Amino acid sequence: MSEIIVLAPMEGLVDPPMRDILTRIGGIDWCVSEFIRVTTGLLNHGTLQRIVPEMDHGWKTRAGVPVRPQLLGSDAHWLGENAALLASLGAPAIDLNFGCPAKTVNRHRGGASLLREPELLQQIVASVRAATPASVPVTAKMRLGYSDTGLTLECAAALEAGGAAEITVHARTKVEGYKPPAHWEWLARIRESVSVPVIANGDVWTPEDYRQIRDISGCERVMIGRGLVRRPDLARQIRQADCADTAMAPWPSLLPWIADFFQQTRERVVDRHAPGRLKQWLSMLGLTYAEAKPLFDALRRETNAESISRCLDALAAGADQAQTLLALSEQKPIVQSCA
Ligand SMILES: Cc1cc2nc3c(=O)[nH]c(=O)nc-3n(C[C@H](O)[C@H](O)[C@H](O)COP(=O)(O)O)c2cc1C
Structure with missing residues (x-):
């Protein structure tokens, strides 16, 4: 090697x-x-x-x-x-x-x-x-x-x-x-x-x-x-990189990984601490992906780990990001309708 x-x-x-x-x-x-x-x-x-x-x-x-x-x-x-x-x-x-x-x-x-x-x-x-x-x-x-x-x-x-x-x-x-x-x-x-x-x-x-x-x-x-x-x-x-184009993974392809990360984090730490770990990752992803920023902003105000999980699961399943974040901010039920 x-x-x-x-x-x-x-x-x-x-x-x-x-x-x-x-x-x-x-x-x-x-x-x-x-x-x-x-x-x-x-x-x-x-x-x-x-x-x-x-x-x-x-x-x-x-x-x-x-x-x-x-x-x-x-x-x-x-x-x-x-x-x-x-x-x-x-x-x-x-x-x-x-x-x-x-x-x-x-x-x-x-x-x-x-x-x-x-x-x-x-x-x-x-x-x-x-x-x-x-x-x-x-x-x-x-x-x-x-x-x-x-x-x-x-x-x-x-x-x-x-x-x-x-x-x-x-x-x-x-x-x-x-x-x-x-x-x-x-x-x-x-x-x-x-x-x-x-x-x-x-x-x-x-x-x-x-x-x-x-x-x-x-x-x-x-x-x-x-x-x-x-x-x-x-x-x-x-x-x-030698054989294929080097475009970054598109944002939607990362959403299931982000939901998975949060799920695993919740299994490791008390719910009170889990959102902080997620926000830390999102703030770093935001330096590469513009789409991470609205998600970070929406989650900054949200402390309920269960609501965050629901939001991330919906996004991972293909729900429209803007609508899902709006529902989260208005404390409305999150609908998993695909964009
Ligand atoms: C938040 C943070 C924590 C780190 N913790 C360790 C550590 O536990 N052990 C270590 O050897 N280096 C640690 N480092 C240094 C990194 O392993 C690495 O050497 C450094 O970030 C430079 O590499 P990069 O530019 O690819 O990030 C840490 C760096 C950061 C930013």
Whole structure:
């Protein structure tokens, strides 16, 4: 397999329902879970099941796409113990997070703050590698650095020396946050400096971006996060881009997926919290699809999860969007008449 597309870990955004939907739409080779924070002690089963319920299904989404758990922390010993626990539960690989910019995480010497300490990076990876059976790859995800690129190559070398089988690089420093542009040319420098595969990451929104990040970085593996949330068929399109036209999936074709996502979300969280997750996705879809905006606006005022489900089910079945949203806003029965 020369071309690999990985769904990025995104805490609070790419949760199990989102992984289920995006991998069923297609084109994704594997997913990385949201980070699982390790302090001291072993993670409890409930936490793992909440974050990676796929573990009960052979660490695969319903579409059969593998999910790799990601650990975040700075305690080499306990990261190792928890990696061993995950391996004993059948995890296909263990990913380590060295890129998280969150303040609370960095205050505790976790995430991107470790990019200032390449020796510690190496120690952590080595400890996790030593604690985990050789058959389970240990991989790492980094940014270019904390505030600058002074230690970028040292960090990549430290991860490799510690035993990382693969390094994903989000091509920005921690301080740059998510500010464009991502520095794809740095990915090539890192790829040339290590002998393990480098997965290129940052700002792939279109099939054209995908071609460019591959050309500039020389990486055959690409991780995509926000691009897939905004444009759910992006990975599938990329796969088809050589032979077919690259028009985005039309809005009506997404409506059954949106209804399905909300249904799954309601099964996971209390009804009070479900609309927020849906609105978050709709606001991101709205950056790609104009049609998402009126739906977002209508649902912004609606807090009743049952009414939202009825509205989404009607839209998924082909009801006219404007009429359905009007009925929702006027609290009238929603008629499932097709447009
Ligand atoms: C809301 C959000 C949550 C994220 N959570 C994680 C995480 O849990 N672990 C991680 O390694 N990276 C995390 N990231 C970073 C992404 O995995 C990815 O590196 C970044 O979004 C750049 O890729 P993109 O431009 O394709 O989105 C997160 C990013 C966002 C926007």
